[in-house]
Amino acid sequence: MKTADIIQPDHPLEESRCWRGTLDVHFANIREKTFPTKSHTTSPLRIQRPFYPAAAPGNCQSVIVHTAGGMVGGDRLDMAITAAANTQVLLTTAAAHKIYRSQGDWAQQAIQLSVKSGAYVEWLPQELILFNGGRFQQTISVELEPGGVWLGWDVTRFGRSARGETLETGEWRSQTEVWQQGTPLWIDRQRLTGGSEVLNTYHGLAGCPVIGTFLILGLSVSAQHLSHLRTLLDARGEFGITQLEQGLVARYRGSSSQMARQVFIYIWQYLRTELLEQNAYIPRVWGV
Secondary structure, eight states: OOGGGSOOOSSOOTTSOOOEEEEEEEEEEETTEEEEEEEEEETTEEEOOOBOOTTSTTOEEEEEEETTSEEOTTOEEEEEEEEOTTOEEEEEESSOEEEOOOSSOOEEEEEEEEEOTTOEEEEOOOOEEEOTTOEEEEEEEEEEOTTOEEEEEEEEEESOGGGTOOOSSOEEEEEEEEEETTEEEEEEEEEEETTOGGGTSTTTTTTOSEEEEEEEESSOOOHHHHHHHHHHHHTSSSEEEEEETTEEEEEEEESOHHHHHHHHHHHHHHHHHHTSOOOOOOOGGGOO
């Protein structure tokens, strides 16, 4: 039986021991190649041995594995990632991140990234699925030095919509902050409560179960590149893209996490090749 064929419980018993997983990893440039020089994890977090694609040998790709398979109320994950000067790091996850129905407590995830001058860091996790009744709070804090570049995305599905499940109860909170020498480059706080009107109003989710955000900061995106990407997005549905002073942000709402990821991958590949003049190699764990 394949893992995907196993029926997951609505909510594992929260009376069982809660997880307090940690990850602390440092990357450094050694002889013009990026290596993890420090790596410490506690269960249920693990980080696989890095992979260096032949098409982009300078890019260190690392996969984070959550061995418990999902989070329940009371679980907490803390990740600290440091990319030294002139490193190139792509971080992703091995599978979709599931948040089970809670009996009251929050499942929490806190991610801190330090991107030094000349470093290029990509945070590209697979989608998050919030089960009906789940309570999840995530914070992402990035300290971006001048000359560094950070690119990240997130795709979230509210309810197991393939089963007809919607977010009738529960709550989702997400906060992303990017700072540079004490100045905020980006602060984005989002909150969604199960059963609220915003799930169905036109200026909210309009009944769509999937949302996504793509963000790059630390470089300038020309009007020509922005026009090209907008032309692509206009043909793909409910996407929007906005130019920032040091980057751009793209948003998605719709019914398909696969569509969100496909378009985000295209934007990522385009920016990598056109602005950074580097190949964009899709990690093998994505299966696309």
